[in-house]
Amino acid sequence: MVDFSTPAPTPEEMERDRETGRVLFAGEFNFVFGAQKLGQLPDPILPEIAFAGRSNVGKSSLINALTGRRALARASSEPGRTKQLNFFELADRLTLVDMPGYGFAKAAKAVKEDWQGMMFSYLRGRPTLRRVVLLLDSRVELKASDEEIMKMLDRAAVTFQVVLTKCDVPKPPALAAKLREVGEIVRAHAAAFPDVLATSSTTGAGIEELRAELARLANPV
Template sequence: MKGAVDLQGLPPADMPEVAFWGRSNVGKSSLINALTNRRQLARASGEPGRTRELNFFNLGGEIRLVDLPGYGFAKAPKKTAQVWTRLTEAFLKGRPNLKRVYLLVDARHGLKQTDTVMMDGLDEAAVSYQIVLTKADKLKTAEQDRITATTLGQLAKRPAAYPEIIATSSTKKTGLDDLRDAIAAFTTEFSG
């Protein structure tokens, strides 16, 4: 739909939105492409920090998906990264139609310190978020279950965290229906 590099460039807050956020190279673009069955809707890159604006995708006129710039390491000048970080923070704190942030976490590594810092900010701003484990196909079932249980334990006392984790794989297409269902629930909530 559009990319926004400042708050004035945001589309009107006239339909529900869900945002995808996570560390650089966690697989946001790949997951968005798999979720929407489009190969190049979101540009995936092996280079950290490729997404440098807020990218809005209109999903059937029912809901917008927002691809946020990743946090953590990025191959970009520090001042450039600071600009998109401030824009992301302002968007998250001030968007009245933002229904949920899907915080993407690489299943192989679990929550990192940078994820915890971002969760602190979401909790403080009372922005609802849910953990989505990416690259879950890289783990054996027992290891995936352990990471899921550990992560749920880390969310237990977080006021804005939704207490359910969705494990996904963009390559194996697993967990996508669960994520689609979670997102679709916000379309009926908004209109009903």
């Protein structure tokens, strides 16, 4: 099990980390490469944060909200269509990896199995991968595919952090219940980071906190 027993940050440290995250994600951000095969992966140089989630979870919108761009990560009109790992470099300090959506109902079984094989190989063998941000839709129940991905991340021994999306939609009591539910599920997974974040790409809720969290994993200035 991964050891996450670190002291909680003070209010001053939290404010400092928010400002560090704001500056980092306001920096130069460029698309590097889209890899469809493991042999096409760019050299592992910068720390990497991979974003995973079911199709239509709002992954592209969240990446765009984090970076303050409108179309850096493009959402496909056909869920499950994208089949490549897209690498984006941030200010020579951090790489964000946009993973293909999983759980797409119309995809052939062979395509799903190929996705799992490639993604597992990437997750297990990437030396610079610092964390996977696993996105879950706050409006809907967890799916079997979400649970399977958590188990896959446990097997790959990759630290992952659950982030809820579209949190502007549920009423506050429903969102609080969802956070409790997901928190209990997360505690059952050895590789899961304990803190579950609630975000909205529409209102910006939770975006500063997520930037601050990811900035802690970047190379220092």
